[in-house]
Amino acid sequence: xxPIFSITNSVAHSSARTGILHTDHGDVSTPCFIxxxxxxxxxxxxxxxxxxxxxxxxxxxTYHLYLRPGIEILTNAGGLHKFMxxxxxxxxxxxxxxxxxxxxxxxxxxxxxTFRSHLDGSEHHFTPEKxxxxxxxxxxxxxxxxxxxxxxxxxxxxxxxxxKTTTNWAKRCMKQYKDTEPIYGYQQILIPIVQxxxxxxxxxxxxxxxxxxxxxxxxxxxxxxxxxxTDMLETVECMDAFLPKDKPRYLMGVGTPEDLVNSVSxxxxxxxxxxxxxNARNGQLFTFTGKINIRNSKYxxxxxxxxxxxxxxxxxxxxxxxxxxxxxxxxxxxYRIATQHNLRFYxxxxxxxxxxxxxxxxxxxxxxxxxxxxx
Amino acid sequence: xxPIFSITNSVAHSSARTGILHTDHGDVSTPCFIxxxxxxxxxxxxxxxxxxxxxxxxxxxTYHLYLRPGIEILTNAGGLHKFMxxxxxxxxxxxxxxxxxxxxxxxxxxxxxTFRSHLDGSEHHFTPEKxxxxxxxxxxxxxxxxxxxxxxxxxxxxxxxxxKTTTNWAKRCMKQYKDTEPIYGYQQILIPIVQxxxxxxxxxxxxxxxxxxxxxxxxxxxxxxxxxxTDMLETVECMDAFLPKDKPRYLMGVGTPEDLVNSVSxxxxxxxxxxxxxNARNGQLFTFTGKINIRNSKYxxxxxxxxxxxxxxxxxxxxxxxxxxxxxxxxxxxYRIATQHNLRFYxxxxxxxxxxxxxxxxxxxxxxxxxxxxx
Numbered sequence: 140x141x142p143i144f145s146i147t148n149s150v151a152h153s154s155a156r157t158g159i160l161h162t163d164h165g166d167v168s169t170p171c172f173i174x175x176x177x178x179x180x181x182x183x184x185x186x187x188x189x190x191x192x193x194x195x196x197x198x199x200x201t202y203h204l205y206l207r208p209g210i211e212i213l214t215n216a217g218g219l220h221k222f223m224x225x226x227x228x229x230x231x232x233x234x235x236x237x238x239x240x241x242x243x244x245x246x247x248x249x250x251x252x253t254f255r256s257h258l259d260g261s262e263h264h265f266t267p268e269k270x271x272x273x274x275x276x277x278x279x280x281x282x283x284x285x286x287x288x289x290x291x292x293x294x295x296x297x298x299x300x301x302x303k304t305t306t307n308w309a310k311r312c313m314k315q316y317k318d319t320e321p322i323y324g325y326q327q328i329l330i331p332i333v334q335x336x337x338x339x340x341x342x343x344x345x346x347x348x349x350x351x352x353x354x355x356x357x358x359x360x361x362x363x364x365x366x367x368x369t370d371m372l373e374t375v376e377c378m379d380a381f382l383p384k385d386k387p388r389y390l391m392g393v394g395t396p397e398d399l400v401n402s403v404s405x406x407x408x409x410x411x412x413x414x415x416x417x418n419a420r421n422g423q424l425f426t427f428t429g430k431i432n433i434r435n436s437k438y439x440x441x442x443x444x445x446x447x448x449x450x451x452x453x454x455x456x457x458x459x460x461x462x463x464x465x466x467x468x469x470x471x472x473x474y475r476i477a478t479q480h481n482l483r484f485y486x487x488x489x490x491x492x493x494x495x496x497x498x499x500x501x502x503x504x505x506x507x508x509x510x511x512x513x514x
Numbered sequence: 515x516x517p518i519f520s521i522t523n524s525v526a527h528s529s530a531r532t533g534i535l536h537t538d539h540g541d542v543s544t545p546c547f548i549x550x551x552x553x554x555x556x557x558x559x560x561x562x563x564x565x566x567x568x569x570x571x572x573x574x575x576t577y578h579l580y581l582r583p584g585i586e587i588l589t590n591a592g593g594l595h596k597f598m599x600x601x602x603x604x605x606x607x608x609x610x611x612x613x614x615x616x617x618x619x620x621x622x623x624x625x626x627x628t629f630r631s632h633l634d635g636s637e638h639h640f641t642p643e644k645x646x647x648x649x650x651x652x653x654x655x656x657x658x659x660x661x662x663x664x665x666x667x668x669x670x671x672x673x674x675x676x677x678k679t680t681t682n683w684a685k686r687c688m689k690q691y692k693d694t695e696p697i698y699g700y701q702q703i704l705i706p707i708v709q710x711x712x713x714x715x716x717x718x719x720x721x722x723x724x725x726x727x728x729x730x731x732x733x734x735x736x737x738x739x740x741x742x743x744t745d746m747l748e749t750v751e752c753m754d755a756f757l758p759k760d761k762p763r764y765l766m767g768v769g770t771p772e773d774l775v776n777s778v779s780x781x782x783x784x785x786x787x788x789x790x791x792x793n794a795r796n797g798q799l800f801t802f803t804g805k806i807n808i809r810n811s812k813y814x815x816x817x818x819x820x821x822x823x824x825x826x827x828x829x830x831x832x833x834x835x836x837x838x839x840x841x842x843x844x845x846x847x848x849y850r851i852a853t854q855h856n857l858r859f860y861x862x863x864x865x866x867x868x869x870x871x872x873x874x875x876x877x878x879x880x881x882x883x884x885x886x887x888x889x
Binding site for chain 1: 553554562590591597598599814815835838842843846849850
């Protein structure tokens with residue numbers, strides 16, 4: 140098996156590094172941000188528009204795809220790439236986080252987790268093995284293991300139990316992964332998820348147990364789930380020492396532009412988050428100096444371009460006043476423009492980070508960015 | 515003033531003809547279908563996508579634009595073309611139809627119509643002069659006169675009164691049009707609207723009165739408002755004799771693919787309708803052999819392209835099964851794909867009609883189309 144990750148640059152007195160993820164659907168430069176397409180579509184965007192982004196990777200969700208369109212359709216389609224007409228890299232989350240966020244019935248045993256669909260209340264059972272099997276059918280380039288993800292305000296006992304089950308499930312996931320072959324002829328990488336809440340000792344234990352599996356990449360899960368921001372960043376920081384240096388680290392569900400810059404300096408290589416897409420649909424636009432909300436009445440008569448930084452055609456073509464109008468009239472085009480802008484901002488931010496790392500100026504740049512960025 | 519319309523081909527034993535509308539924003543081949551962008555955006559589509567359609571004309575609505583974004587914004591923007599970043603032709607409906615469709619308070623006097631906004635209940639007063647003034651600010655290439663538009667089941671007395679007021683208002687619109695200049699330097703054409711319900715004698719009277727104004731184009735209004743389909747077509751048919759042959763005829767708010775083919779044979783040159791865009795958002799797709807609804811469960815496992823006729827990139831790229839999935843998951847991308855498909859179908863239909871007229875085979879083609887088209 141060819142190596143899936145190569146580190147290209149690192150930074151003195153920082154854990155920041157650039158690298159390349161090698162997958163059978165192309166290379167992805169890191170640190171990278173992965174747009175979220177839960178149901179096999181990045182909300183409001185076409186696959187062609189996502190393909191035009193400078194970074195050709197997207198995320199989808201095993202739990203959601205399992206419910207809709209379902210495994211039979213994905214099997215008949217020949218996997219998610221063909222189904223959604225996307226030939227870039229796909230990472231699928233297992234859906235563990237979603238299942239543990241569901242309200243109402245859910246039962247965890249050593250075997251797996253039983254839950255009710257949020258759509259029709261039907262009962263389903265996921266095991267570590269089944270999650271691997273489903274992702275084989277989806278055909279994602281990066282598959283996530285099934286984990287137990289407690290809320291941010293859980294007590295230590297809950298974290299300990301979640302960690303224990305997560306490790307056991309990870310072993311079973313890895314066995315199933317090794318016992319099965321990709322269906323569509325291209326390589327799939329299975330990623331374990333470190334748990335342990337914001338308890339450093341537990342994080343160390345979880346990482347150590349998962350490192351024994353010798354996976355090709357490691358994910359940091361169970362953060363950005365309601366815990367204080369400083370606790371989150373302290374936890375990310377400690378992970379750097381607990382995870383192998385030569386393997387990509389993926390911080391799940393994070394975060395704001397500041398979180399990304401801070402986490403890169405702590406050695407994180409991959410991120411995904413709904414912020415740029417979800418907030419776009421509420422009128423929130425990200426810029427290099429902070430967020431704005433285009434619904435604000437001050438934009439009603441602002442005929443300047445949405446953004447002049449050159450990373451989105453739509454941002455340069457349409458004015459703030461027009462976008463304000465589209466939001467006021469609830470035109471779908473408004474959600475499209477804002478989404479395209481935010482995705483391109485996030486990916487442009489990652490490109491800037493990569494460039495600063497290569498130039499050796501990442502640390503002062505990061506300090507300056509964070510001091511100027513208004514949340 | 516240069517001629518705005520030239521007839522290029524006509525058909526023996528039929529009133530069908532091809533022609534070209536000449537506007538300062540480009541030529542438009544007729545018979546043409548005009549996509550509806552009520553608030554200065556064709557729902558789900560960007561101006562670039564509309565610009566890629568083979569016919570570069572769209573419709574917007576004076577009443578709606580007057581309420582949002584409002585006249586001040588449109589003035590500051592320098593007109594609708596600039597505001598929405600569209601350099602093709604724009605036709606604006608006056609909004610008469612919309613105002614007469616409003617529930618609740620509305621008062622018509624000889625001076626004009628007083629109504630409450632459907633948005634906030636605020637009271638407004640439109641006069642024929644004001645409607646021209648607003649459209650001068652919008653800067654539409656084709657401006658519609660203010661008319662009185664009764665429902666399809668109105669009695670003859672209502673039609674007579676509507677006709678009378680419409681003629682008086684038309685005279686005042688024309689005077690205001692002649693007394694004012696375009697604001698943005700390009701030509702604007704003012705179009706009167708023939709009323710009279712489905713009463714042939716009243717239609718004749720309305721047309722005769724409006725023809726005295728020597729307008730550059732004529733619209734047939736007050737149809738497709740709930741009257742029986744046969745009455746509608748009989749009315750359209752009679753209009754051919756009542757309107758000047760050398761001027762474009764615009765049938766407002768019509769209609770289905772069959773309506774378009776039938777009306778072309780009766781001498782109509784221009785159409786607009788929300789059907790292709792509105793129905794797209796309900797999953798209804800138009801094809802050359804009839805309508806389908808992509809929500810239907812039989813499309814769940816149909817991995818054939820949405821359409822193979824080559825008129826829409828998205829229709830050829832994505833499968834019916836994927837589009838079905840997007841509708842089931844309420845993904846905006848689904849509405850976009852369906853809208854693009856339907857608009858391109860409608861415009862492809864008009865292109866086919868033009869081609870058949872040029873070839874001299876329109877009449878048998880139309881007969882065959884209608885016999886094969888399943889509603």
